[in-house]
Every structure is written in C-alpha cells, then in structure tokens.
Amino acid sequence: MKRLRSFPPISNEHATILILGSMPGKESLRQSQYYAHPSNAFWKIMGELTGAHPSLPYAERLRMLKSSGIALWDVLDSCDREGSLDSDIRNESANDFAAFFAKHPYIKQVFFNGAKAEQSFRKFVLEQQTLPPLALQRLPSTSPAHAGMRYEDKLQTWKIAIKP
Secondary structure, eight states, X not given: OOEEEOOOOBOOTTOOEEEEESSXXXXXXHHTSTTOSTTOOHHXXXXXXXXXXXXXXXXXXXXXXXXXXXXXXXXXXXXXXXXXXXXXXXXXXXXXXXXXXXXXXXXXXXXXXXXXXXXXXXXXXXXXXXXXXXXXXXXXXXXXXXXTXXXXXXXXXXXXXXOO
C-alpha cells in the first residue's frame, strides 16, 4: 500500500469556519488541488455558497473561500491507501489541530465533509489533542462515491449549515 500525505491547510487568520475532509483522493493528489475529481460536488456547492464556482481557476476559488471566512483542510496528515475510497484508508496519522487552532482563534465551527472525516477527527484528534471549544457537524459527503443522496439535497443541507 502506498503512503499518502495531505495538503497544507487553506486558511487565513480571519477564518471562522473550518471544513474538513478525510484525505485527498487520487485525482486531487495528482493535481495537488483539494476536491479535484470532476464528479466531486464540493466546488459546485461552494460556488452556490461563496461564488467559488468550479469554472474559476483553482487559486481564485481558494481566494473566495478565504474571503468568505472558510478554511479548508483534511483530518489526516498521512495514511496508507490504494485508490481514493475512504474505506481503504489504513494506518492514519492526524494533522496537528492544536497548533492550527492556536493560529486560527476565530474558528468556532467545524464541518466534516462526510462520515470518515468525522470519525477520524473524533478518534485521532479529539481523543489525543487539546482543542478549544468547537461546534462540530457532519455534512453529507460531496464525493461521487456517496451517490445515495441527490445533489439538490446535499446542497440544501450544506446551505442550511454553512452561512459564510
């Protein structure tokens, strides 16, 4: 199995919201971009919420997220995984969230993009790192592997939760 490493966080000191995935997928790692798979609904949803539409250049999408007070990262710093499925992740190692939150004191809300991100955060971060008080909420995964929910329903759930 291949050892994978995640990306640095996308953030600024004024962020109030943190959206967490589990670990970048194969296409994201290939392109060195968060949510790069064309069938992933993340950027389509962010386009609706912040104007960071998938048609925009990646750097512009990141700028729009940051200007909306949204930070983006993954729970895992590294793991072993073949392919892109969260269910294939093994030997997880979490990012240093204590240091991250010390540099981002205005973040009070954390949203998980799917179940694996939430499970990993609760197991490898909450149980092992000292963090400030945070509101935690799982949102439906934007991954194309989570096809059990229509896009419109995912969008509505994300809209209700995240108000940048």
